[in-house]
Amino acid sequence: MSSHDPERETGTAFMPKFDDRGLLTAVVTDAGSGEVLMVAFMNEEALAMTRETGLAHFWSRSRQSLWQKGETSGNVLKVERILVDCDQDALVVQAIPAGPACHTGARSCFYRHLEGDALVKGRG
Numbered sequence: 001m002s003s004h005d006p007e008r009e010t011g012t013a014f015m016p017k018f019d020d021r022g023l024l025t026a027v028v029t030d031a032g033s034g035e036v037l038m039v040a041f042m043n044e045e046a047l048a049m050t051r052e053t054g055l056a057h058f059w060s061r062s063r064q065s066l067w068q069k070g071e072t073s074g075n076v077l078k079v080e081r082i083l084v085d086c087d088q089d090a091l092v093v094q095a096i097p098a099g100p101a102c103h104t105g106a107r108s109c110f111y112r113h114l115e116g117d118a119l120v121k122g123r124g
Contacts, residue, residue: 009087009088014088016089018043018044019089021061022043023042023061024042024090025039025041025090026040026042026058026090027090027091027092028056028077028092028093028095028101029092029094030097031080031096032096035107035108037077037095037097037101037102037107037109038108039109040058040059041059041061042059043059043066045057045066046058046059046066047091049066050082050093053068054078054079055068055079056069056076056077056079056093056095070098070099073099074098074099075097075098075099075100075101076098077096077101078095078096079095080095081094082094
């Protein structure tokens with residue numbers, strides 16, 4: 001039995017494929033530079049709110065609640081474009097950040113790299 005869904009994989013209809021927890025992976029990149037800023041998850045409501053408002057919304061797995069990026073800090077992500085992968089279970093959200101994307105204050109959540117068994121600040 002084939003697991004391919006030609007309509008989902010090559011058609012023009014947006015048919016998001018949420019996992020068994022109702023989530024999609026969303027990789028957020030800077031719309032200008034292409035730098036990866038963060039990875040988060042969206043449920044149906046977060047995706048709908050993102051599309052409706054133009055500001056990135058996500059589902060917090062730890063708090064089990066919807067949140068808008070920057071709702072308290074002001075560091076919102078203005079969505080320019082959403083790319084959808086072939087089987088529609090992951091998104092790349094190209095956005096213009098209004099400040100640091102990481103809750104640590106770093107521009108990106110990916111501010112360290114692996115050297116042996118150590119994490120080193122900087123892009124290496």
